[in-house]
Amino acid sequence: MEAIDLLVPPMAATDLPTSAPTVEELKTRITQTVNALVAWVISCQTLTFYAFETQLVPQVLTVGRLCLQLFLQMREAQWRAAAEQSQPGCKRQGPIVRQLGTFFGKVSYARTYIYRRGGGYYPLDIELGLTGDGFSLLLTSCAARLASKVSYAQTVLLLTLFLRWSPAQSSLEELVLGLGRHTAAWFAHAPAPSGDGDVLVIQIDSKATPTATEAELEKRRGPRAANPHPGSQRHRGRAARLRRGGKKRRQKGDKAKNGKMATIVVMYTLRKSADGTLEGPLNKKVYASYAPKRHAVAIARRAANKRGFTPDSDKAIQLVTDGDNDLERYIAELFPAAEHTIDIFHVVEYLWEAGACLYREGSAELTEWVDAQKAALYDGRVAEILAELTQRLKQLAPQQSSAHDRLTSIQDYLTKRQAKMDYKRLRELDWEIGSGAVEGAVRYVIAQRFDCGGMRWIKERAEALLQLRCIEVNNDWEAFITFVHDRIQTQAQEQHKNLPLKCAEPAPLPTYGLA
Numbered sequence: 001m002e003a004i005d006l007l008v009p010p011m012a013a014t015d016l017p018t019s020a021p022t023v024e025e026l027k028t029r030i031t032q033t034v035n036a037l038v039a040w041v042i043s044c045q046t047l048t049f050y051a052f053e054t055q056l057v058p059q060v061l062t063v064g065r066l067c068l069q070l071f072l073q074m075r076e077a078q079w080r081a082a083a084e085q086s087q088p089g090c091k092r093q094g095p096i097v098r099q100l101g102t103f104f105g106k107v108s109y110a111r112t113y114i115y116r117r118g119g120g121y122y123p124l125d126i127e128l129g130l131t132g133d134g135f136s137l138l139l140t141s142c143a144a145r146l147a148s149k150v151s152y153a154q155t156v157l158l159l160t161l162f163l164r165w166s167p168a169q170s171s172l173e174e175l176v177l178g179l180g181r182h183t184a185a186w187f188a189h190a191p192a193p194s195g196d197g198d199v200l201v202i203q204i205d206s207k208a209t210p211t212a213t214e215a216e217l218e219k220r221r222g223p224r225a226a227n228p229h230p231g232s233q234r235h236r237g238r239a240a241r242l243r244r245g246g247k248k249r250r251q252k253g254d255k256a257k258n259g260k261m262a263t264i265v266v267m268y269t270l271r272k273s274a275d276g277t278l279e280g281p282l283n284k285k286v287y288a289s290y291a292p293k294r295h296a297v298a299i300a301r302r303a304a305n306k307r308g309f310t311p312d313s314d315k316a317i318q319l320v321t322d323g324d325n326d327l328e329r330y331i332a333e334l335f336p337a338a339e340h341t342i343d344i345f346h347v348v349e350y351l352w353e354a355g356a357c358l359y360r361e362g363s364a365e366l367t368e369w370v371d372a373q374k375a376a377l378y379d380g381r382v383a384e385i386l387a388e389l390t391q392r393l394k395q396l397a398p399q400q401s402s403a404h405d406r407l408t409s410i411q412d413y414l415t416k417r418q419a420k421m422d423y424k425r426l427r428e429l430d431w432e433i434g435s436g437a438v439e440g441a442v443r444y445v446i447a448q449r450f451d452c453g454g455m456r457w458i459k460e461r462a463e464a465l466l467q468l469r470c471i472e473v474n475n476d477w478e479a480f481i482t483f484v485h486d487r488i489q490t491q492a493q494e495q496h497k498n499l500p501l502k503c504a505e506p507a508p509l510p511t512y513g514l515a
Contacts, residue, residue: 020069020073020095020097020108020109020110021069021073022073023070023073023074023077026066026069026070026073027070029066030063030066030067030070033062033063033066034063037059037060037063040059041056057164058164061104061105061163061164064103064104064105065102065104065105065106065107068100068102068104068107069107069108069109072100072107072109072111072124072128073109073110075124075127075128076095076109076110076111076112076124079112079123079124079127080112083112083123091114091115091116092112092113092114092115093112093113093115093120094110094111094112094113095110095111095112096110096111096112096113096122097109097110098110098111098122098134099134100130100134100135100136101134101135101136101139101165101167102135102136102138102139103136103138103139103142103163104163105163105164105165106165111123111124111125112124116496119497121492121496121497121498122498125492125498126489126492126493126496126498129485129486129488129489130498131488131498131499131500131501131502132498132499132500132501133175133178133500133501133502135167135171135175135501135502137481137484137485137501139163139167140175140179140501141477141481142159143155143159143166143167143172143175144172144175144176144179144468145468145472145477146158146159147172147176147465147468148449148465148468148469148472149449149469149472150449151452152169152172152173153169155169155172156168156169156172171502173461174502174503174504175501175502176464176465176468177461177464177502177503177504177505177506177507178500178501178502178503179464179468179484179501180463180464180465180467180468180503180506180507181464181503181507182480182483182484182487183464183467183468183471183480184467184507184510184512185483185487186471186476186480186483186484187287187299187467188302188512189483190476190479190480190483192303192306192307192308193283193285193307194283195282195283196269196271196282196283196307196308197269197270197271197272197278197279197280197282198269198270198271198272198278198315198316199269199270199278199315199316199317199318199431200267200268200269200304200307200309200315200316200317200318201267201268201269201270201280201281201317201318201319201320201431201432201437202265202266202267202300202304202317202318202319202320202335202338203265203266203267203319203320203321203432203435203437203438204263204264204265204266204293204296204297204300204319204320204321204324204327204438205263205264205321205322205435205438205439205441205442206261206262206263206264206293206324207261207262207264207442207446207447207451208257208259208260208261208262209259209260209262209446209447209450209451209455209457209462210257210258210259210450210451210455210456210457211257211258211259211260211456211457211458211459212258212456212457212458213258216456217458225243227239258456260290260457260459261290261293262288262289262290262446262450262462262466263288263289263290263291263293263295263296264286264287264288264296264438264441264442264445264446265286265287265288265296265297265299265300265438266284266285266286266437266438266441267284267285267286267287267300267303267304267307268280268281268282268283268284268285268437269281269282269283269307270282270430270431276430277430278430278431281437283307284437285303285474286441286445286470286473286474287299287300287303287467287470288441288445288446288466288467288469288470289463289466289467289509289510290459290460290462290463290466290509291463291509291510291511291514292514293324293326293327293330294326294330294513294514295510295511295512295513295514297327297330297331297334297335297513298330298334298512298513298514299512299513300319300334300335301334301335301513302512302513304317304335311336311337316339317335317337317338317339318338318339318340318341318431318432319331319335319338319339319340319341320341320342320343320432320433320434320435320438321340321341321342321343321435322342322343322346322435323342323343323346323413323417323420328340339426339431340420341420341421341426341431341432341433342417342420342421343433343434343435344377344378344421344423344433344434345434345435346435347377347414347421348370348374348377350410350413350414351370351373351374351377351385352370353406353410354373354389354406354407354410354411355369355370355373357392357396357403357406357407358392358403358407373385373388377421377423378423378424378427379424380422380423380424380425382414382418382421382422383418385414386411386414386415386418389407389410389411389414390411392407393407393408393411441473444473445466445469445470445473446466449465449466449469450462450465450466458506459509460506460507460508460509461506463506463507463509463510464506464507484501488501
């Protein structure tokens, strides 16, 4: 029997039934249970609706478990009848009772074990697409989808509220890691969306999330010391702090976050309308990964090809970034013919920083100067802005070395990217000049789930959850779960082996496009 890890204490092996009820027994039990349920509903003459609904839920879940048992035992009986004719004399054992964690609760059922060269397997589980973990795929899907939205602890709470039970938090994490091993294959084989527009827009940005340091991991790993105060939370905390020792005091400029960058790509298309403007966005898709930035750009190239925007198609592609040097190099390599644009709002922030070198913060002169430069920026007169900065640099006094250095750095930034700031032409074409879509994705996809107080991630473990969150945001969750189900079932049939989905160890970061 394969154990199932539950929020409530699991049933001991000695408490499990040694045999499952027959199909006829289950049909009789379901009929009796449904009749009893109807009789109970009729008898509820004085209950309030709250009391009635509260008492109804567990009874409906009980009917659901009985129906699942009937389905499983019916399929097992069908398999045994077919096996008697197709596989006479094969070595068998059982039926062996197993507990399966489902949407309706724990279900016990019996299935036959077959011996073969190289090991044995349960053919019913393979035929039904059940993994070797003791959890149904529907339950796994619901749990993992919730975990992509809220913390693992909150996922346990929500499942318990709605289903009256939940896998343990450790099992949820392992199920997420198991699904995460299929995300790379999903993104590679997922079909391209239909009804795309005429211009493909790709926006790329990065976000640092808090990552556990080696010192923090060292405290978590290894055997735990004996608890000297099992009944007192405050004394347990004191003992743990004394055992670990004090924290090193941070110096000015030290970062407690130990952030590691995740790169996020947002892709969508714009369609030309009758009046010549571009409508959209259409078919917006998100991809994010902790792998190096080149991987994200390579994924964008692969997705663009899949959507018909190949290098030899002459279709328009625009990439919008914040001017990151690495992204600029990879874009030039993988999207040589694309329009690369620097986010205008990022440039405006540099103009405010430049103005702060010249005028007092908050002054009317500062606002007036920045507004004048913004007008030139939107009008495509970047050369005038650079000339203005050159003139201002000459006017700075020798003792203003700090302002001189900052202003020089800003001028260099703008000069290097001048060709990517032709905003007047882009506005006339009705193309994008800002990166609002990817900025919003950074906040929603990454920050809201991975950058909350007290969180400390390991990149490889966060990667699985991050990619699952992207799949959920893309509205591809059901298609992805079907893909995983079919993939595991095919592998199990080919190997004649009951394959698990849960994984204790995360997969390595993806390497596509890094060779």
